[in-house]
Amino acid sequence: MKKIAKADMGRFIARLLEQYMVYAPVQVDDAIQFQEITTPSEAYLDYQNSTKSPKGVFLPQSEVLFRYNKGPKQVTVTPPEEIKKERVLLGVRGCDVRATLLLDAIFNTPVNPDVYYEEKRGKTIIIGLACSEPPSLCFCTSVGGTPFDRKGSDLFLIDISDAYLVDVLTDKGEKLLDDTLFRDATAADLELARKREAEALEQMPPPLEVKQLKDKLDGMVESPLWGTLAERCLRCGICAYLCPSCYCFDIVDEDYGSSGERVRNWDACMFSLYSLETSGHNPRPTGSERWRQRLMHKFNYAIGQCGDALCVGCGRCVQGCPVNIDIRKIVTDVMAS
């Protein structure tokens, strides 16, 4: 266990910036989002929860898959260049790291791995940040996480007043440390961190009952619940786009005449275009089918697909929904039904 004084964080980030591309939470007007920083002062680590999750570091909202050039009777296809500079993702909450691990199961598959995701993921070092003040609408402990979830982080920072305790979890993380800024943590530091962890856990609301959720949903292929949800839902993409574990995407060509690019963009299962076919047939024509898809994918199909529910309890969809559709309440209702 190491520690770094908060006063030294600026210098630490400056050092990271010399060698790495650094993504950190940044306050942009009234929103907090992860983006590339160029100076240490941009990083804003005293945030509760970021407005947008950091999934875009690995799965950008719009990403070029390749570029093409068209000539008479010929075409050339050029994939993007390899990423040369390694990246550091700084100050991520345990829930968002957990979401990344879930996305790994989707994208880093043995057959047909998603090379774009895989490359960015492989070249990124994750510095997690303990959630000492979990927002009241979070429910990570209901879906297998904790506010101090270290899994998946290379380094993990815990706020201990004027310093961060640094849990060194991997070699990748260790190589970021240096002797001038990081010192060994004392027994008192460890004790304080333990106390913080216990306090944070205590702040969490009682976990939702989700153990039997998958089985329950198995019997809900036809259920009035979907219609009830759809009735209020606006069918925008807010929940999906804010969600750290929603990953659906669309692929389109952006053409410039003789050249262009194939781009993938985030997509959301609430949109009609998501499943609309050329013939005009839509296998999920109304909000009911789309809500069934959303819930089933997250809490039923995902269990087989990536071993766990595709929800990490970050609360962003609860916070962001303009009509207050609350996933916590849906889960409770499903279990009570």
Add this chain to the structure above:
Amino acid sequence: MDKLTQKIRQEAARLLADHQVDRVIGFQEGTLPLRSAPVIVHDPADVDKLVWNSFCGNNLARYLRGLGGRRVAIVAKGCDVRSIIALIVEKQFSRDQVVIIGVPCQRMIDWRKVAKAVNGEILRAEERDGELLVESKGFKRSLQRDDFIHSLCAACTHRNPIVYDILVGEPVEEAGQTPFPESAAFEERSPAERWAFYKDEMSRCIRCYGCREACPMCYCEECFVDHSQPSWIAKSVEPSAVQIWQIVRAYHQAGRCVSCGACERACPMNIKLLYLTEGLNDLAREMFDFETGLNTESLPPFATFDPDAMRDTAKQDGR
């Protein structure tokens, strides 16, 4: 407020029990402080879900999309009613399909404003006689309700429902037209500053279409951004595509917007959107002497013209 809630429940129960309507669209207690949530009540036994308070910001006319032949009741404040009228003008449904339970609006609270003013997360909030009691971890605070009125509500000139079938509560005195501070402030800046502001705000857009879907007037079966033949703008978050998306969304509201603020309230990225539609509302007032949703006869300005009026024969480019 409690009295209003009681009255709304009574009326809703009566309408449902008498089978005058097959559903009542209203507000229920939200799961988050400072926010009430839309609810659709089908059963007279469920009317106790309905509430009325200063957190009823959503424009419920949005839920009249795809009404078909049904007859419904809707709890509607001034702006919701204007949307209903505008939708009737645009032939989305007929007046006799909606039973309007009109509520003169006390001006709604902007939860974002409150959240900004309070240090730390708000865990509970309650409204009591012009006071807003908010509870955060470790402390309670009393705020003046009137300091946290949504900026659009503060400038509202039509708080009373213009038409209704049932009126719940006493009509309020309407304020005169005043410039919307945010668009007035925007207009005072130089063109370069204005563009920089717009560009900067739009850089946060994630194209979730929350603004579109929250708006009662954005009812197109297929939105221009979703067209594939032709595909007008890129589907990506390429900056010009995002900028054009929002320009056209707002522009399509010219002479159709009722200033309810649903678009900006919905935005998860806290992007300022109201100066766009309010700028256009000012133009509609200035050029066509038009305000949306004041009667069921006047067509929106882009759907009509007046050959005798100067404004239609001379070009009005404001130069």
Add this chain to the structure above:
Amino acid sequence: MNADITKTDWAPRVLVLLCNWPLYTQSDLAEVAKTREIPQVRVLKVPCAGRINPLFILMALQEGNDGVLVVGCPPESCHYKAGNYLSNRKLVVLKRFLEYLGMEEGRVRFEWIANPEQGGLSRLVREHYEHVKQFGPVEKLVRSHFASGPLSYSSP
């Protein structure tokens, strides 16, 4: 895209959307030909100014046109009776809205002319061309091209 072109070499690209109906005579057509002598001016004939979807104008700007000029008949002499009354409202509001957002004044312009052959058309186009020239290359709303653009647009 225009960044590497020196200011002196630069000439604005202007799109003229021209109603087909006032072009009756040889001299009308000669006027159209005259406008085409101005470098980088493109004249696109449309069946009526009322046919112009405001998106055409935004697309023209996005594709890097430095100016867009719509030339139609005076509203009261529209071949289709009402086309120009409706387009007048739509296009003027669009133009004013763009300028409200900070677009340079007059980059997008609408004019109605009754008789192009009296030198009106080419004079108008020239005037618009000179007007937008003073702004320099258009930047607002121009689509970022992949050749110079990033591989992903989102700040993640």
Add this chain to the structure above:
Amino acid sequence: MRNPYLPILMRIERIIVETDDEMLKSFDLVFVNESDGQGFSFMPGQFCEISVFGKGEAPFGFASSPLEQGYLRITVNKAGVLTTALHDLAEGDIVGLRGPLGNGYPLHLFEGHNIVVIGGGFAFTTLRSLVVYMLHSANRAKFGEISIVYGARQPGLLLYKQELSIWGHRDDVRLYLTVDKRDETWRGREALVPNVVEEVAPNPKNAYAVICGPSVMIRYTLPKLSALGFSPDQIYTSLERRMKCGLGKCGRCNIGPYYVCEDGPVFSYAQLNGLPKEY
């Protein structure tokens, strides 16, 4: 490892107008770079994503059989942006191909059994691949009786007329062609596919049925097959959905826990039982 999102460049070698209304064309594709073709193999029922650069991609089942050497065939109904662009291309033009994707028909199960192929309209493409494969001299002995019921709205809309004529003359295949509405050129059946299935009454014993066609045809044919004694695990179909990646990643094409692109597109009705009817 090959980047699965990068298309292989293919040259259109031949374009065949398949139907009288010219809405269906077959495209025979050859590899632009021979090296791409080495090691490329697929089975009937598998599909590929075809790119028209600048327009995007769409999935098409292989209509040729793996044993037809030298080209890959797809048959395309002109319907949307991409298929229209594809129809506008000429011989010699370049398209992209990603694949083979998904799983083919379960030939290991089919071997040693009687096979009933039921097709309707332009959904006959991968069925053509299957039939050509089974009828090939190297394979014919592996299968029992082969029956084909194929229908279209009008005679001019039947695909692969040349093959149909050849199959019609073979004595080791029973071919039942039908049209919804006959014209002066047609002397065959005028009946709907479900009724023809009922009429020719294939024996379910030791048999599999493969059915592809418009959903309304499938909806009315399935009860006929059940009545004849076919159980859901004896009936296979190939599903279509809006697809993007074809790799089980982009979401959207799932039916319950199965991705049509990755786990399908071939499914037995036993597999689809109890899942949302999202197809």
